[in-house]
């Protein structure tokens with residue numbers, strides 16, 4: 001196992017605009033990094049460079065003590081001790097589950113009892129030992145994905161690369177598979193890099209999230225840190241369901257805003273220049289005293305109601321409420337916390 005380091009890594013295809021533009025990052029041994037960002041921001045290109053399928057235009061990748069990619073040359077994918085799991089599970093239909101999982105070992109000359117034991121150990125990690133003799137056609141989507149995971153685990157890779165592995169599954173199955181991934185990470189101890197454009201998935205799985213936009217990292221931080229203290233409008237808008245308001249913030253430099261500060265800003269009492277302020281729905285609650293807002297929308301989401309509220313100037317805020325509030329009515333809310341972006 002080893003630490004993975006990206007040093008000012010860039011990639012421009014055919015001399016065009018950089019798909020990845022000078023990114024630097026250290027993924028600690030055994031970490032779980034999610035690469036999160038909109039379509040086309042460079043996530044897959046970065047993952048393919050780490051895997052060794054693409055050569056960087058600039059910068060380098062270091063795994064442990066070894067430089068494995070530079071603009072001058074790359075160590076080929078099969079010599080990196082990494083494994084990649086794709087959206088399409090790419091299982092061989094004519095082989096059983098056990099044969100699919102054991103195949104990478106066979107390629108390395110592992111045979112007989114050793115092959116059988118290592119294959120069954122990998123199937124145990126994804127809890128599929130019972131289905132070792134089935135063919136992929138007789139498995140559910142989630143089970144196929146677990147076979148693909150077992151197959152990448154069987155060679156004990158230092159790094160597992162996952163390119164939107166849940167994108168083809170329905171919502172219910174995705175939730176179950178998130179559990180499998182967490183379990184897989186805990187039991188295998190592998191360093192994992194997981195590409196997704198789903199922020200909830202990234203938050204649920206990763207120990208660190210790198211938010212990407214236009215080939216660059218906007219912020220790299222653990223999920224709770226990135227949720228509480230997002231850097232800038234793009235990250236603030238991408239993570240969670242907050243509202244970003246442009247408010248006069250006065251002289252204050254404090255980024256973390258308490259109830260009194262939030263109310264002063266929302267009532268326009270602070271004056272001064274405008275600044276982006278993020279307010280999360282769980283911090284806006286119906287209250288006895290606070291700020292009067294109009295209820296524009298009230299949607300029952302099962303465990304609570306999701307409210308859209310309008311300020312006097314027409315700008316909107318999101319909130320949660322245990323009770324249903326009638327659209328069109330005025331109500332008083334307390335805004336407990338805010339964050340200056």
Ligand SMILES: Nc1ncnc2c1ncn2[C@@H]1O[C@H](COP(=O)(O)OP(=O)(O)OP(=O)(O)O)[C@@H](O)[C@H]1O
Pocket residue numbers: 013014019037038039040041042043044045046197
């Ligand atoms: N082989 C290629 N040749 C030329 N340009 C490419 C190639 N692969 C990707 N690109 C371009 O590089 C940019 C980044 O693409 P990339 O696939 O890395 O993004 P992504 O974040 O993974 O997107 P998605 O979520 O849609 O898969 C895009 O502008 C894309 O058009």
